[in-house]
Amino acid sequence: MTAALTARGLEKRYGSTVALGGVDLEVGEGELVGLLGPNGAGKSTLVKIACGLVRPTRGEAVVGGARAGSRDAKRRLGYLAELFRFPGWYSADELLDLHQRLAGSSGGLQERTELLELVGLGEARDRRVEQMSKGMQQRLGLAQALVGSPPLLLLDEPTSALDPVGRRTVRLLLEELQKRGTSVLLNSHLLSEVELVCDRVLILLRGKVVTQGSPAQLSRPRGIEIETDEGTALHEGTREDVPRLVAELVAAGRQVYGVRVLTSTLEDTYLEAVGGETS
Amino acid sequence: MSAIPIIVGYGLREALRRKVFTVVLLLTAGFLFLYWLANHYLFRDLSHIGAPNGIDARGFAGATMFGLAMFATLFLGVVLAVFLTLGAVRGDAERGLLQPLVVRPIDRPTLLFARWLGAVTVCTPYVAGVYAAGMVITGLTGHWWPDHIVVPAIELAAGVALIAALSLLGSVFLTATANGIAIFMVFGAGLVAGLLGTIGHGLNSPTLKHAAVVAAYIVPFEALYQDALHEITATTTGLTGFLLELGPFGGAFIHGTGVRLWSIAYIVVVGLVAALAFSRRDL
Numbered sequence: 425m426t427a428a429l430t431a432r433g434l435e436k437r438y439g440s441t442v443a444l445g446g447v448d449l450e451v452g453e454g455e456l457v458g459l460l461g462p463n464g465a466g467k468s469t470l471v472k473i474a475c476g477l478v479r480p481t482r483g484e485a486v487v488g489g490a491r492a493g494s495r496d497a498k499r500r501l502g503y504l505a506e507l508f509r510f511p512g513w514y515s516a517d518e519l520l521d522l523h524q525r526l527a528g529s530s531g532g533l534q535e536r537t538e539l540l541e542l543v544g545l546g547e548a549r550d551r552r553v554e555q556m557s558k559g560m561q562q563r564l565g566l567a568q569a570l571v572g573s574p575p576l577l578l579l580d581e582p583t584s585a586l587d588p589v590g591r592r593t594v595r596l597l598l599e600e601l602q603k604r605g606t607s608v609l610l611n612s613h614l615l616s617e618v619e620l621v622c623d624r625v626l627i628l629l630r631g632k633v634v635t636q637g638s639p640a641q642l643s644r645p646r647g648i649e650i651e652t653d654e655g656t657a658l659h660e661g662t663r664e665d666v667p668r669l670v671a672e673l674v675a676a677g678r679q680v681y682g683v684r685v686l687t688s689t690l691e692d693t694y695l696e697a698v699g700g701e702t703s
Numbered sequence: 704m705s706a707i708p709i710i711v712g713y714g715l716r717e718a719l720r721r722k723v724f725t726v727v728l729l730l731t732a733g734f735l736f737l738y739w740l741a742n743h744y745l746f747r748d749l750s751h752i753g754a755p756n757g758i759d760a761r762g763f764a765g766a767t768m769f770g771l772a773m774f775a776t777l778f779l780g781v782v783l784a785v786f787l788t789l790g791a792v793r794g795d796a797e798r799g800l801l802q803p804l805v806v807r808p809i810d811r812p813t814l815l816f817a818r819w820l821g822a823v824t825v826c827t828p829y830v831a832g833v834y835a836a837g838m839v840i841t842g843l844t845g846h847w848w849p850d851h852i853v854v855p856a857i858e859l860a861a862g863v864a865l866i867a868a869l870s871l872l873g874s875v876f877l878t879a880t881a882n883g884i885a886i887f888m889v890f891g892a893g894l895v896a897g898l899l900g901t902i903g904h905g906l907n908s909p910t911l912k913h914a915a916v917v918a919a920y921i922v923p924f925e926a927l928y929q930d931a932l933h934e935i936t937a938t939t940t941g942l943t944g945f946l947l948e949l950g951p952f953g954g955a956f957i958h959g960t961g962v963r964l965w966s967i968a969y970i971v972v973v974g975l976v977a978a979l980a981f982s983r984r985d986l
Binding site for chain 2: 472475476477478479495496498499501503505507508509510511512513522523525526527528565568
């Protein structure tokens with residue numbers, strides 16, 4: 425089965441600055457992969473190479489079997505840039521119509537209506553972009569990326585301008601896309617968001633992948649907190665050890681009031697991986 | 704469906720919204736009114752002027768005035784072409800407008816060609832229209848008509864198309880403001896080349912004449928303008944014909960098929976270089 429996106433030994437240099445220092449990545453069909461890392465880690469560069477906006481210095485990126493940047497590759501992806509702007513004089517409907525024609529989508533009015541409903545802009549189809557809030561424009565950007573139902577979606581900070589309700593809308597949208605089998609590469613600073621929706625997470629630091637795995641794999645056990653009549657105590661072990669520990673305490677005459685399995689959060693793993701680096 | 708008409712429409716709508724057309728049409732209306740006024744007074748007083756022997760006063764005045772109108776037509780066409788194209792690549796990329804288009808299944812050279820075609824689609828009829836209006840004003844007020852009508856119009860339009868190509872090439876490397884300044888400086892250089900040629904011919908200096916010819920070939924819109932000037936008085940002979948070679952903004956010293964072929968080749972080369980540079984540019 426062909427992966428939705430494959431990167432092999434991807435390098436990008438801007439003069440003496442190394443933006444990417446040999447990244448290998450694979451996004452499978454229907455997989456939702458999160459990219460994490462501090463500013464300047466190379467996340468946006470990686471996404472831009474995948475959609476053909478930036479040429480790699482070395483290595484290659486392949487989208488659904490086609491070289492990144494080629495027409496065939498572009499037909500298979502939708503992209504939302506971190507910093508983008510749509511011409512202010514287009515209405516939401518006209519903008520989607522423009523992108524339908526450019527993408528060769530035959531979805532017509534029905535697709536536009538569905539997409540606007542999906543991102544919560546059903547009532548704003550005739551509103552001009554210049555009359556929209558930043559959050560609405562961001563959601564319109566998402567609808568634009570979904571034109572033509574591309575099998576791969578590249579999202580660069582899709583929730584950066586959204587309020588909590590807007591973020592929830594995007595999260596639900598990502599879950600819906602997952603059900604439909606759309607592959608997503610999500611670049612985000614919001615760890616909680618990534619933790620909630622992603623199948624797999626990659627943490628980039630100075631252009632290299634330093635950690636990767638599923639959110640569950642990256643959340644390591646930190647012990648079991650048990651509250652008894654003698655107070656709260658921390659015991660070593662994992663979720664599987666809970667029945668045994670409780671049984672031992674009860675057998676010893678203790679009254680057990682509460683049990684909590686402690687795991688490190690993705691945030692702990694992230695901070696450990698990047699060593700507190702930011703820029 | 705080809706992406707070219709879609710991008711052409713996108714570019715034109717952008718220009719319409721930025722009020723480029725409004726500004727240029729107002730400038731044009733102002734120019735044509737002043738031009739009519741100048742023609743009206745010039746030809747009204749022409750009968751009182753005692754022209755030197757061998758000079759056809761009406762032909763000299765008509766050709767000189769219309770040569771001036773052709774320069775203004777070229778200038779206004781260049782303003783329009785530059786404003787339609789100056790931020791097409793780097794300017795739009797910096798504003799985040801270009802990226803959503805480039806990731807669509809369109810080749811970058813196609814995108815650039817469509818932007819050029821959009822500019823030419825607007826500029827060509829505009830130049831033809833202003834040229835025709837100037838000719839009609841001179842014809843009706845002064846009863847003077849150019850020897851050739853169609854070829855000079857095509858050459859002026861081609862000069863503007865060439866400037867649009869240069870502006871698109873510049874937009875790959877320069878910000879919109881820097882590109883606009885650069886293109887108008889190049890246009891100014893063409894004007895200087897023409898004036899240099901006029902001085903060279905006036906002083907009969909082979910060095911100056913040679914320098915002017917080389918400069919006009921480097922910026923061929925100037926060579927096309929000179930050829931267009933030559934065409935409007937192609938059959939005018941004698942002292943009047945000689946004096947008309949010393950046009951109002953540079954002479955009509957460079958002309959012929961060679962200039963036209965060179966201009967076509969120039970547009971093709973500039974287009975190819977722009978397409979190659981755009982294809983290699985990170986956005």
